[in-house]
Amino acid sequence: MDAPLTDAEASVMRVGRLPFADAASLLAGYGLVLHHVDPGAPIPGSFWGEPEAGVIAHNVYVRDDTPVHSMLHEACHLIVLPDERRAQVHTDATDSVIEEDATCCLQIILADALPGVGRERLMADMDAWGYTYRLGSTQAWFEHDADDARAFLQQRGLPFR
Template identity: 50%
Template sequence: MPCTEAGLPVLRQLLARYDLEVVLIDAPTPLPGSFWGDPEAGLIGRQLFIRPHTPVQSALHEACHYICMDTRRRARLHTDAGGGYDEENAVCYLQILLADQLPGVGRQRMWQDMDRWGYSFRLGSARRWFEEDAGEACQWLLEQGLIDQHQHPTGRLRMGE
């Protein structure tokens, strides 16, 4: 699902809670900050760069990297979000939770789009991973204060180093 179909104003409003600015690039130039290349979302500083046809899955994934990284990495962020195994799993988990806050997207669509993109979870699908094998990712997000005990995103950024 492209970002424009998901609703750019709603996406901007959701990510503004995390002090992340969504920048739409229409020009036929390379997408700034894109690790994977066009049409995948890019990150530079506190800006998330997308095209009208950037998948919402990509935009949320990169946004969740921004949310989940520590303060030091966020301060020098340019293209490669980095992070370890636990953080990557937390990013995937959080993007599914945030998808529920976008009308017309939701976790069902996010699971499908993640599978189509090629995420390879041990259980064979994003849905099975989320429902049966993602306890550590959920715990990581809880410990960092990024979700509450009901698995609702708190709107906070990870702090510390």
């Protein structure tokens, strides 16, 4: 049985609160397909298990109870990869520290493109879910310690601010 959610985890914005078409359109702009999984069904390609998002090649899988930060995080793993590596992804996108950092940075940036989300909300949700950074919060990391991640994104022609 899964451990009960903490109050902080329970407050995290879920995919079911977004217009699905908006999220799908955002990801489609990066060559990804967003798939809606039925309630209670297993999420294909989920590394951490339900309700976390899953990835397989250019596909991102979510349920209504998937946290928005998880959908963006897994999608951004695929976005930062070259096409030939993206095609090989199934469940575990990378073991590269810089790709992980770039993924975290990009998910914060892309949150601004989702109505009702935005970077401030997403960073608060990331903290509530348990993301940890040496500066103590997602916002502190993003504002003061993510230069290498931004450089990585910029080199690949991706949004970096």
